[in-house]
Amino acid sequence: xxxxxxxxxxxxxxxxxxxxxxxxxxxxxERLIDWSRIEPLLPGGEGRRATGRPGxxxxxxxxxxxxxxxxxxxxxxxxxxxARDLLFxxxxxxxxxxxxxxxxxxxxxxxxxxxxxxxxxxMVVTMLEDRHVIIAEGRVAIVDATVIEAAQSRVAxxxxxxxxxxxxxxxxxxxxxxxxxxxxxxxxxxxxxxxxLSPGNEAEVDHLEKLVVGDExxxxxxxxxxxxxxxxxxxxxxxxxxxxxxxxxxxPLSAEGRARNVEIGVTRxxxxxxxxxxxxxxxxxxxxFMGLARTGVQLLLTAIGWNLWKGARFRRLYx
Numbered sequence: 001x002x003x004x005x006x007x008x009x010x011x012x013x014x015x016x017x018x019x020x021x022x023x024x025x026x027x028x029x030e031r032l033i034d035w036s037r038i039e040p041l042l043p044g045g046e047g048r049r050a051t052g053r054p055g056x057x058x059x060x061x062x063x064x065x066x067x068x069x070x071x072x073x074x075x076x077x078x079x080x081x082x083a084r085d086l087l088f089x090x091x092x093x094x095x096x097x098x099x100x101x102x103x104x105x106x107x108x109x110x111x112x113x114x115x116x117x118x119x120x121x122x123m124v125v126t127m128l129e130d131r132h133v134i135i136a137e138g139r140v141a142i143v144d145a146t147v148i149e150a151a152q153s154r155v156a157x158x159x160x161x162x163x164x165x166x167x168x169x170x171x172x173x174x175x176x177x178x179x180x181x182x183x184x185x186x187x188x189x190x191x192x193x194x195x196x197l198s199p200g201n202e203a204e205v206d207h208l209e210k211l212v213v214g215d216e217x218x219x220x221x222x223x224x225x226x227x228x229x230x231x232x233x234x235x236x237x238x239x240x241x242x243x244x245x246x247x248x249x250x251x252p253l254s255a256e257g258r259a260r261n262v263e264i265g266v267t268r269x270x271x272x273x274x275x276x277x278x279x280x281x282x283x284x285x286x287x288x289f290m291g292l293a294r295t296g297v298q299l300l301l302t303a304i305g306w307n308l309w310k311g312a313r314f315r316r317l318y319x
Contacts, residue, residue: 023090025087026090026091028312028315028316029091029308029312030091032127032128032131032133032308032311032312033124033128033131033311035059037127038062038120039059041116041123042059042062042113042116042120043109043113056105058109060094061106061109063091064082064088064092064101064106065078065106065109065301066304066305067081067082067092068106069282069298069305070282070309072281072282074103074288075104075106075107075110076103079101079103082101083100110297110301111294113297113301114297117297117300117301117304118194121193121194121195121300121303124304124307124308125191125193125307128311133191133315134191136215138217139188139216139217140187140216140217140219140220140242140267141187141211141212141213141218141219141220141239142184142187142188143183143185143208143211143212143219143220144222144268144271144272144275145182145184145204145207146181146182146184146275146279147165147167147177147181147182148179148180148182148284148285148287149285149286150162150178150179150180150286150287150290150295151286151287151288151290151295153178153179158178159179159290162180162200162292163180163200164176164200164201165179165181165200177200179200180197180198180200180287180292180295181198181200181202181207182196182275182299183197183198183204183207183211184274184275184303185212186270186271189314190270190271190273190310191307192274192307193213194211194213195300195303196211197292197295197299198292204224205224205225205229208221208225208229208233209229209233212233212237216239217240218242219242219243220243220264220268221268222244222268223243223245223246223261226243226244226245226246242267243264244261244264244265244268245260245261274306278306282302284298284299284302
């Protein structure tokens, strides 16, 4: 037996406390979308069957995992925060006389999400389009990738599903990282439409077709994505080619080509703040989990949380 999210009783605290400004910090996220459209896409909630208590609603657990992404909390820390934080309880519909999901419950639910999160991301994007937070007409695809270091990267205990990738460190030096590549398709406003994850040693262009939706007006990407497959993909979907070029040995890029790259780079660079925020504030420099599937769930939850966080900010700034 499991309670439903919509029938959860209110927090059992005085109204003057409940209405405090600190407890309204997530109200804009609450109002941004119709959460009931997300619920059918989720697996059933997990409960403490040994105690005979009703299970937690799926939306309660889903929202809890979003909080874990936004506040960069492990499952253990998230469970503790749910127990003591009124804002977290309010957002997850956990009344004061009710227990909170423990870390194993949260972990089981994350595993059960599996392949459901891509549909959740699509649904969030659709609802933001319906409310004109995301502008669908004439939008472009900005595609890029960033490296996520594996949870275990030492040789003796390295994550076997990750791969080696060379990247610039904070001092501008090239170094090899054992981890994954997180691919993003974002629009000009920075909302994410699709994400994919691959081992770090796979070519970026191999994943382009999975990232492009097909309704974009143009594709902006760096020179790692040039080639006949990209040209065929763009032609098939009638997408304008805004992929940067690179020179070859004996055939350096012309001045016109360099100027074109600079112009494309202005738009293409809008994906960088997304990666920067995810890594700096949401802990995506390094995976919390072993394996491609679990790290992929972490990436999808981050993308969904990003669109909700950014959408609420857009509504606050622009109405």
